[in-house]
Amino acid sequence: MAITKEQWQQLETEMAGLMVNISFSYQGHELTIRRCRDGESKTVLAVFIDSSIDEQWFTQVENLTEDAPKILPEVWCHRTISRYKPKDIAEIEKILGKRKAKKEYPNLHDKLVWLSPYYSKASVLCRQFKKLKGLEVTKADCLALTMNLS
Known part of the structure; x- marks a missing residue:
C-alpha cells in the first residue's frame, strides 16, 4: 500500500522529534530509522539496513563491494x-x-561522491524516501494511532 501525503507529513513530524523508531520494508530489506548522536550537541537520523550499518559501505559510490545491498545508493544519503x-x-x-x-x-x-547513512534533517530523508517505489511502513507510532481509530 502506497504511503499517502498525510502519512508522509506525520512521518516527517515524528522523525523531527527526539525519539525516532520507524521501520520500512523495501525490496525485501528492513529499513529502520533512528535518531543517533553525531558529536556532543548534534543528532542525525540514521538509516539501518536489516538492523546494521557496515563500515565497508562507507565508500565512494563506484567502489561499493559486491556484498553491499543493492538498495544502498537509493536509501543512503549522497555526500559530495x-x-x-x-x-x-x-x-x-x-x-x-x-x-x-x-x-x-x-x-x-x-x-x-560517497554514501552516508546519516541525514541531518527529516525533510531531506522523507524527500529521498518518497521517490522509492514499493516502500511500505511496517512500524511507526504516529501511524499506529490513526490506523486504530479507523
Missing part, C-alpha cells in the same frame, strides 16, 4: 566534496591558464 578547493583551482588556472590546467589536471573540477 570537490577534489580541489576553489581557491586552489583559481590559483592553478591563474598560473597555468585554463587550457593547460585542464591538460595537467584533468580532474581539477571533479567531485568525490
